[in-house]
Amino acid sequence: METTRSDSHLDRYAARARGMVASEIRALFAVATRPEIVSLAGGMPFVSALPLDDVGAMLQHLIETRGAQALQYGSAQGDPELRERICEVMALEGITASPEDVTVTVGSQQALDLLTRIFIDPGDVVLAESPSYVGALGTFAAYQADVVHVPMDSLGLIPEALRETLTNLRGRRVKFLYTIPTFQNPAGVTLSTARRREILAIAEEFDLLIIEDNPYGLLSFDGHPPRPLRADESERVIYLGSFSKTFASGLRVGWALAPHAVRAKLVLAAESAMLSHSNLTQLAVREFLATHPWKEQVKSFTELYRERRDAMLESLTAHMPEGTTWTRPGGGFFVWLTLPEGLDSKAMAPLAIANRVAYVPGTGFYADGSGHRHMRISFCYPDPTQIQEGVRRLAEVIHAEVDLRNTFHP
Amino acid sequence: METTRSDSHLDRYAARARGMVASEIRALFAVATRPEIVSLAGGMPFVSALPLDDVGAMLQHLIETRGAQALQYGSAQGDPELRERICEVMALEGITASPEDVTVTVGSQQALDLLTRIFIDPGDVVLAESPSYVGALGTFAAYQADVVHVPMDSLGLIPEALRETLTNLRGRRVKFLYTIPTFQNPAGVTLSTARRREILAIAEEFDLLIIEDNPYGLLSFDGHPPRPLRADESERVIYLGSFSKTFASGLRVGWALAPHAVRAKLVLAAESAMLSHSNLTQLAVREFLATHPWKEQVKSFTELYRERRDAMLESLTAHMPEGTTWTRPGGGFFVWLTLPEGLDSKAMAPLAIANRVAYVPGTGFYADGSGHRHMRISFCYPDPTQIQEGVRRLAEVIHAEVDLRNTFHP
Numbered sequence: 129m130e131t132t133r134s135d136s137h138l139d140r141y142a143a144r145a146r147g148m149v150a151s152e153i154r155a156l157f158a159v160a161t162r163p164e165i166v167s168l169a170g171g172m173p174f175v176s177a178l179p180l181d182d183v184g185a186m187l188q189h190l191i192e193t194r195g196a197q198a199l200q201y202g203s204a205q206g207d208p209e210l211r212e213r214i215c216e217v218m219a220l221e222g223i224t225a226s227p228e229d230v231t232v233t234v235g236s237q238q239a240l241d242l243l244t245r246i247f248i249d250p251g252d253v254v255l256a257e258s259p260s261y262v263g264a265l266g267t268f269a270a271y272q273a274d275v276v277h278v279p280m281d282s283l284g285l286i287p288e289a290l291r292e293t294l295t296n297l298r299g300r301r302v303k304f305l306y307t308i309p310t311f312q313n314p315a316g317v318t319l320s321t322a323r324r325r326e327i328l329a330i331a332e333e334f335d336l337l338i339i340e341d342n343p344y345g346l347l348s349f350d351g352h353p354p355r356p357l358r359a360d361e362s363e364r365v366i367y368l369g370s371f372s373k374t375f376a377s378g379l380r381v382g383w384a385l386a387p388h389a390v391r392a393k394l395v396l397a398a399e400s401a402m403l404s405h406s407n408l409t410q411l412a413v414r415e416f417l418a419t420h421p422w423k424e425q426v427k428s429f430t431e432l433y434r435e436r437r438d439a440m441l442e443s444l445t446a447h448m449p450e451g452t453t454w455t456r457p458g459g460g461f462f463v464w465l466t467l468p469e470g471l472d473s474k475a476m477a478p479l480a481i482a483n484r485v486a487y488v489p490g491t492g493f494y495a496d497g498s499g500h501r502h503m504r505i506s507f508c509y510p511d512p513t514q515i516q517e518g519v520r521r522l523a524e525v526i527h528a529e530v531d532l533r534n535t536f537h538p
Numbered sequence: 539m540e541t542t543r544s545d546s547h548l549d550r551y552a553a554r555a556r557g558m559v560a561s562e563i564r565a566l567f568a569v570a571t572r573p574e575i576v577s578l579a580g581g582m583p584f585v586s587a588l589p590l591d592d593v594g595a596m597l598q599h600l601i602e603t604r605g606a607q608a609l610q611y612g613s614a615q616g617d618p619e620l621r622e623r624i625c626e627v628m629a630l631e632g633i634t635a636s637p638e639d640v641t642v643t644v645g646s647q648q649a650l651d652l653l654t655r656i657f658i659d660p661g662d663v664v665l666a667e668s669p670s671y672v673g674a675l676g677t678f679a680a681y682q683a684d685v686v687h688v689p690m691d692s693l694g695l696i697p698e699a700l701r702e703t704l705t706n707l708r709g710r711r712v713k714f715l716y717t718i719p720t721f722q723n724p725a726g727v728t729l730s731t732a733r734r735r736e737i738l739a740i741a742e743e744f745d746l747l748i749i750e751d752n753p754y755g756l757l758s759f760d761g762h763p764p765r766p767l768r769a770d771e772s773e774r775v776i777y778l779g780s781f782s783k784t785f786a787s788g789l790r791v792g793w794a795l796a797p798h799a800v801r802a803k804l805v806l807a808a809e810s811a812m813l814s815h816s817n818l819t820q821l822a823v824r825e826f827l828a829t830h831p832w833k834e835q836v837k838s839f840t841e842l843y844r845e846r847r848d849a850m851l852e853s854l855t856a857h858m859p860e861g862t863t864w865t866r867p868g869g870g871f872f873v874w875l876t877l878p879e880g881l882d883s884k885a886m887a888p889l890a891i892a893n894r895v896a897y898v899p900g901t902g903f904y905a906d907g908s909g910h911r912h913m914r915i916s917f918c919y920p921d922p923t924q925i926q927e928g929v930r931r932l933a934e935v936i937h938a939e940v941d942l943r944n945t946f947h948p
Contacts, residue, residue, distance in 0.1 A: 135799035136773060140713055140747060142659045142681075148806040175609040183609070184601030191594030199585040199593070199786035234644060234812040241811045245680075246555045263813060270655075270810045303550055337550060363546060376609035378817035389545035396558040400680045401651045401811070402644040403673060407788035409816050 143250070144272055151266065151492060156477065160486035166518030168505040169486040171313065171461055173373050177432055182420065183376075190408075190415050202407040204399035206232025206383070210414040214383050217417070218369065221345055222359035225385050231394045232405050236343055236368040236382035240264055240306075242397040243339060243366060243384065244271045247303045255293060255305040257285050259464070259493030259502065261313045261341065264306055268495070273303075275495035282455065284309060284319030287326035294334045304337040304366075310354045311344040311460025314493050314504035318354055318458055328361050336364070343370040343382075344460035346426050349434040353459075363387050371413050373461075374426050379409040433461065439512035440505065440519060447523035449530050454505075461508035464490075466501055467526065470533045473503040476525060485521040553660070554682055561676065561902060566887065570896035576928030578915040579896040581723065581871055583783050587842055592830065593786075600818075600825050612817040614809035616642025616793070620824040624793050627827070628779065631755055632769035635795050641804045642815050646753055646778040646792035650674055650716075652807040653749060653776060653794065654681045657713045665703060665715040667695055669874070669903030669912065671723045671751065674716055678905070683713075685905035692865065694719060694729030697736035704744045714747040714776075720764045721754040721870025724903050724914035728764055728868055738771050746774070753780040753792075754870035756836050759844040763869075773797050781823050783871075784836050789819040843871065849922035850915070850929060857933035859940050871918035874900075876911055877936065880943045883913040886935060895931035 160167040190198055205211070211227035218225055233239040240263070248254065250272035256264065258277030268275050276297065279289045285307060294302065307327075309319035319327070331338055338357060345353045358367035370382035386394055398405075416422060440463055444454055451468030465487075467473060474489040490502025505522070507515055570577040600608055615621070621637035628635055643649040650673070658664065660682035666674065668687030678685050686707065689699045695717060704712065717737075719729035729737070741748055748767060755763045768777035780792035796804055808815075826832060850873055854864055861878030875897075877883055884899040900912025915932070917925055 137747065137797065137800055140657055141803070142655070142657055142662070144659075145656045145803055145807075148656075148803050148810075150802075150806060172611055176606045178605070178609065180601055180605035180609075183605060184598040187601060188594040188598035191590055191597060195588070195590035195593060196586045197788075199588060199590075199788040201582055201782075201787045234816075237813045238811060245552070246558075247550055247552055249552045249554075252552070263810075266810050270807070337547065372611075376818075377611045378607075378609040380812065380814070380816040387547065390547055392560075393551070393555055393558050396560060397555075397680070400558075400673075400677050401648060402790065403647045404790070406644075406790040406816060406819050408786075408819060408822070412818070 144270060147269055147272070151262065156486060156488065159481055165481065165484050165486050166510055166514050166521065167486045168507070168510070168515070168518050168522070169488050170509055171506055172509045173377050173429070174432060174509055175376050175378070177429060178376065178425070183416070186415050186419065187412060190411055194411065198408045198411045200407060202404040202410065204404050205395045206230070206405055207407065207410040207414060210410050213414055213417045214369065218367070218385065221353045222355045223367065223385070229385055229388060229391050231384050231386065231391055231398060232410060233382045233384060233398065234380045234402065234405060235372055236341060236370040236384070237263055237267070238401070239368045239382055239384035240267050240339070240341070242394055242401060244268060244273065245397050246390070246393045248273045249301070253297060253300050253302040255290070255302060256495070257307055257312065257315070259314050259490060259499060260306065261308060262492045264341070265493070265495050268306075277494060277496060280312075280315060280317060282317055284312070284317050284323055285327060287323055287330060290327060291330050294330070294336065302336065304339050305331070306339045306341065308341045309357060310342055311347065311457055313344070313460065314462050314488070315464040316455040316457030316460060316462045317464070321355070324355070324357055324360070328357060331361070331364055338365045339368065340365050341368045343373050346374050347430050347433060348459040349430060349437065350458060351430070358385065366390060374429065375413060375416055375422070379412055381405075381409055381413045430459070433508060436507040436510070436512055436515055439515045440507040443516045443519035447520050449523070449527050451530070452526060461506050463505050463507065465503050465505055467503070468530055469501070470537060471526065471529050472500045474500055476529055479529070480522060480525045483521045483525050485518045485525070487522065554680060557679055557682070561672065566896060566898065569891055575891065575894050575896050576920055576924050576931065577896045578917070578920070578925070578928050578932070579898050580919055581916055582919045583787055583839070584842060584919055585786050585788070587839060588786065588835070593826070596825050596829065597822060600821055604821065608818045608821045610817060612814040612820065614814050615805045616640070616815055617817065617820045617824060620820050623824055623827045624779065628777070628795065631763045632765045633777065633795070639795055639798060639801050641794050641796065641801060641808060642820060643792045643794055643808065644790045644812070644815060645782055645787075646751060646780040646794070647673055647677070648811070649778045649792055649794035650677050650749070650751070652804055652811060654678060654683065655807050656800070656803045658683045659711070663707060663710050663712040665700070665712060666905070667717055667722065667725070669724055669900060669909060670716065671718060672902045674751070675903070675905050687904060687906060690722070690725060690727060692727055694722065694727050694733055695737060697733055697740060700737060701740050704740070704746065712746065714749050715741070716749045716751065718751045719767060720752055721757065721867055723754070723870070724872050724898070725874040726865040726867030726870060726872045727874070731765070734765070734767055734770070738767060741771070741774050748775045749778065750775050751778045753783050756784050757840050757843060758869040759840060759847065760868060761840070768795065776800060784839065785823060785826055785832070789822055791819055791823045840869070843918060846917040846920070846922055846925055849925045850917040853926045853929035857930050859933065859937050861940070862936060871916050873915050873917065875913050875915055877913070878940055879911070880947060881936065881939050882910045884910055886939055889939070890932060890935045893931045893935050895928045895935070897932065
């Protein structure tokens with residue numbers, strides 16, 4: 129629609145703004161919200177599982193007792209008590225950290241944005257898994273980074289591939305590796321323990337900085353969150369966490385744990401970006417962690433998502449045609465599906481919508497235009513019955529496409 | 539403290555990060571919070587004047603009735619109903635606008651950050667009043683803009699000076715004029731009606747884009763908010779508003795009203811910067827506007843600040859030595875004080891702290907190192923008695939400095 133109007137400001141934009149175009153995924157999400165469609169596209173946590181009455185009473189109490197603070201400006205680094213609680217949350221995964229090195233951000237997305245701002249000059253290289261999180265790719269593009277993908281398999285990022293990529297890139301400014309080692313978005317795979325050690329050793333060898341994004345770590349279906357890279361390396365790993373999946377995405381409270389000097393830059397960047405985070409939402413999280421059985425809440429979220437994951441995997445086995453493969457996530461929100469040869473998830477998306485099911489085509493998760501044979505399907509928001517129906521509808525579309533392919537390319 | 543540790547990431551930073559250094563003002567604020575000090579330094583609204591019990595009950599009701607929305611991700615542009623309410627707020631000042639052209643931001647600071655991101659390549663020129671808001675100057679510096687100041691007087695920005703500056707800058711990429719026409723921060727002056735017309739005419743003549751920052755417009759001590767530039771020009775003016783001063787700064791809800799094409803870029807930049815704003819804080823503002831007598835609230839804030847402004851102006855007249863001058867704000871939070879010749883507000887700041895009063899030295903409000911004879915003193919947070927005492931203490935310091943000057947430079 130925008131393209132039909134002329135833009136009188138066209139000559140004024142910065143070079144970086146020319147690359148700002150609406151992602152296809154957003155357009156898809158708009159369609160996917162129609163009630164007749166089962167959406168396997170979104171990444172929304174199922175916040176209705178929260179005890180809403182308790183949360184409401186908690187907020188009332190917060191304003192009555194500390195309203196003058198909750199409604200006032202805060203500091204750019206974030207509330208000190210919340211940062212202490214955040215260190216306790218990270219300790220559950222084996223991380224030892226000081227609240228001094230934590231910066232509270234508007235979701236971990238803002239942490240990504242501010243870190244990219246600090247580190248990336250146009251043309252600098254960012255390494256990312258293949259595929260990688262669409263929101264991170266968007267941010268890297270906004271700062272004109274050159275994203276180079278490193279292959280993964282069912283055990284996560286492949287160390288030999290990382291080493292080879294780094295060797296090939298000698299002479300380029302490789303600023304950092306962006307990785308989601310645990311319950312990866314979109315691939316749903318988890319980096320093995322042995323590979324975590326190898327990757328840290330390669331980072332040491334090549335003097336590589338790592339940004340470890342870990343929004344799903346506590347949502348482990350076997351109850352044991354994998355040990356983050358940051359737990360074994362504090363100077364070379366910047367860790368990003370979030371309460372979006374363990375409490376409520378609508379509060380937009382995430383954080384970055386960074387080496388001391390980087391943290392200082394991060395706070396300055398945060399101040400320039402927004403002065404300070406909302407004290408209301410920060411104190412809401414702090415209060416929730418202090419007064420609610422929040423580990424029980426995480427456990428109940430995990431059970432809910434495990435049940436949905438099971439429904440998805442069972443339906444996939446029951447309905448998908450031969451040649452279709454998918455990952456088996458041990459936690460998190462997503463399954464990564466690979467179509468039979470010759471099929472194209474992007475071309476197929478309108479047909480799926482017509483059959484009342486939505487997914488995210490794989491192309492959104494690559495900076496290099498690949499991903500046509502893949503798609504991300506999520507099990508976080510729809511209930512098990514809806515998931516079963518959605519997968520059934522999706523399988524119908526894939527079957528039809530396979531038939532069509534067989535007819536024209538027998 | 540940071541400088542004593544070596545930074546192993548020094549070679550990794552982007553060019554823009556090298557200029558990220560802590561502002562002197564922040565260090566001052568840290569000292570100014572000591573209880574024995576009367577701080578005339580801050581810009582915190584007096585949120586304790588809000589009906590906290592009502593706000594608490596409102597939040598409880600919000601979570602109980604619409605918790606699943608308030609705690610969930612929203613859209614990058616911001617809640618549609620809130621954007622409608624925002625248009626009603628702007629209508630009070632004479633602005634006609636569509637909710638489609640509004641983007642909700644994390645305070646107006648984030649709007650500034652995102653607009654600078656969209657428009658500024660390193661070395662581009664931004665025009666700003668002399669003096670200008672310290673937070674805006676920080677953001678412009680973060681994007682490596684070249685800030686050129688345009689002189690003001692007691693009637694605001696001087697049109698002839700703007701014309702002269704633009705003429706001198708022909709051949710340079712002047713991306714926009716950043717202006718706070720009403721109850722300016724830090725100068726406390728308001729652009730006259732005649733000058734508003736002249737400045738719009740100059741913008742037309744030179745094809746100049748204007749960013750109009752208007753956080754204080756509704757806090758007019760005579761009850762009549764001045765008509766914003768945006769009310770008379772919609773394609774060439776981007777308007778920034780905020781609920782930080784009329785409701786609560788701790789919610790971090792501001793907005794930008796931009797021409798359609800710019801708005802599209804702004805939403806993409808917001809998505810890349812944070813995915814979406816907090817639904818909780820957006821819905822809190824929406825609910826406040828819908829269910830509370832918020833215009834009465836603004837009126838009561840205005841009366842509170844007018845009383846404090848009066849206390850400040852009376853104390854200044856009573857205590858300040860000859861040669862000291864100051865502005866007489868018709869609204870907002872700030873008075874701009876000019877010291878007698880030969881005095882230096884930055885050098886004097888530690889003496890003021892020792893005499894238990896804090897202010898912001900003028901140098902923070904200039905990108906070019908000037909401002910030594912000026913300071914910003916605010917009347918928003920301390921009560922009238924504290925203001926009187928603070929001004930008395932400040933006058934003591936200035937008297938002593940004048941005596942010292944007379945002794946050494948008679």
